[in-house]
Amino acid sequence: MIDCQLLIDQFRNKVNEYFSLSEATFELLKTHIDCIALSRNEILLDYGKTCKDLYFVCQGILIAYFIDKNGSTYNKNIFFENEFAGSMVSAITQKPSEFVIQSLENSLVIKINFSEFKRLISQNEEIKNFYIAYLEKNWVIDKEQREIAIVMQDAIFRYKNLLEKHPNIDRRVPLKHIASHLGITPTQLSRIRKEIL
Numbered sequence: 001m002i003d004c005q006l007l008i009d010q011f012r013n014k015v016n017e018y019f020s021l022s023e024a025t026f027e028l029l030k031t032h033i034d035c036i037a038l039s040r041n042e043i044l045l046d047y048g049k050t051c052k053d054l055y056f057v058c059q060g061i062l063i064a065y066f067i068d069k070n071g072s073t074y075n076k077n078i079f080f081e082n083e084f085a086g087s088m089v090s091a092i093t094q095k096p097s098e099f100v101i102q103s104l105e106n107s108l109v110i111k112i113n114f115s116e117f118k119r120l121i122s123q124n125e126e127i128k129n130f131y132i133a134y135l136e137k138n139w140v141i142d143k144e145q146r147e148i149a150i151v152m153q154d155a156i157f158r159y160k161n162l163l164e165k166h167p168n169i170d171r172r173v174p175l176k177h178i179a180s181h182l183g184i185t186p187t188q189l190s191r192i193r194k195e196i197l
Helices: 004-018 023-030 088-093 114-123 125-152 155-165 175-182 186-196
Strands: 033-038 043-045 053-059 062-067 073-079 100-103 107-113
Touching (some): 023 125, 073 175, 107 114
Antiparallel strands (some): 033 107
16 A cells, blocks of 8 residues: 555655745645556556656656667666656657656656646746756756766766765666666676776
């Protein structure tokens, strides 16, 4: 049985890091929230399906990946606890997603219907301010820093930085996914791990 209130409290704490919502506004937002449990390896969004929901990871890890025409898998992102997940491009454009979102372990997530959320954004200034702050942080600042890191920082530095942010990632995420996330091969990651661990 999911303790949905515990997940909602966790979600609210994260939302308030971006913009503090009044009690009335959060109660309004809460009416559009569902708590769901995912099994290990469960697909949340499949390739070619239109993203209708956004997710907040309360417990567990989700991975976003795509597969090229040769069958090679590439990670787009790894979503840890207290992070938002989804295909924003698919949700906004209402076009099919070009990647898959899958749980790497048993996970608990909050689901928010994107069209309802967009309606709330247009009607509520506080929710709009939260959304703007979220987009600025995650889709501008963090995304730009990650893109620069892939080009400007060596793989050892990127791996150490990832370990600093997520100390137990090696025990929770298969090394092939970590390597792909860092933009290197599993062999390169293996060499780096031998060198620094």
